[in-house]
Amino acid sequence: MISLRHVTTTFAATRGRGPVTAVYDVSLEVGRGRIQGIIGFSGAGKSTLLRNINLLERPSSGEVQVGDTVLTGLGDEGLRRARHQIGMIFQGFNLVNNLTAAQNVELALKFAGVRDRAVRRRRAAEALEIVDLSGKASAYPAQLSGGQKQRVAIARALAPEPEVLLCDEPTSALDPFTTASVLQYLADVNREFGITVVIVTHEMEVIKALADDVAVMEDGRVVERFGAQDLLSGSFDPATSIGRYLVSDGISVDRRPATDVESTAQSEALLEVVR
């Protein structure tokens, strides 16, 4: 369903920073109806790779194909139409604050070229029903919880009936209980509508709960791939990137009084500012 062939994405140099190659020579196939997880530490290039799939970020080189369409071969108009088959949800929900839940979904349908207002209304209501939010159709984003906002975002992504759903850290802003509920909705739409899902996360729990296939990214490259079965068996070499993930669950915070802290690069940098 999705085919990335030798995709490389380099961001041009900005003031104070040289060019950054966020994605380097990545080739990845995602089968129709699969749930592909992409995991990696911060800065590994996960979001950039995800945005390469709908060309929100155009690769510097390589080819991106979704279904039968080679997106990297399209001009602006062709790309605009092709994007209707690709929905996307984000960590920050990205809802329009002065529109109700239903109006947010209707707006996506308007962008997708649905001209008839009555049809937009009906399809928005259906999409909100899928995520059990019919009762919140008239609510504004500020009146919704984080989980409800993400469910509206899922409805908005689903309303144009895409074949692919891209999810960029969809649960990072949510508590564990709400995370489980949002992941369940993603699993349901995958199962019921056969939508191919690509989910970027740094949370191994999310990958374990949802993904069929997993790609691990480090420094812009896909360094390991696994099936869900391999993940659940849990026998990993701690030296591998996936192993490092699994053993790095604990968070360690230094809470000694500042005077006890030895001279670290950070405190030296601080002193530099004070001087």
Ligand SMILES: Nc1ncnc2c1ncn2[C@@H]1O[C@H](COP(=O)(O)OP(=O)(O)OP(=O)(O)O)[C@@H](O)[C@H]1O
């Ligand atoms: N628009 C941009 N312009 C310049 N550099 C960028 C841009 N977007 C991302 N980068 C850089 O590309 C690298 C990969 O970033 P990316 O956001 O893809 O990583 P990530 O794995 O998704 O990280 P995180 O989990 O923190 O979101 C980083 O070094 C980042 O600073």
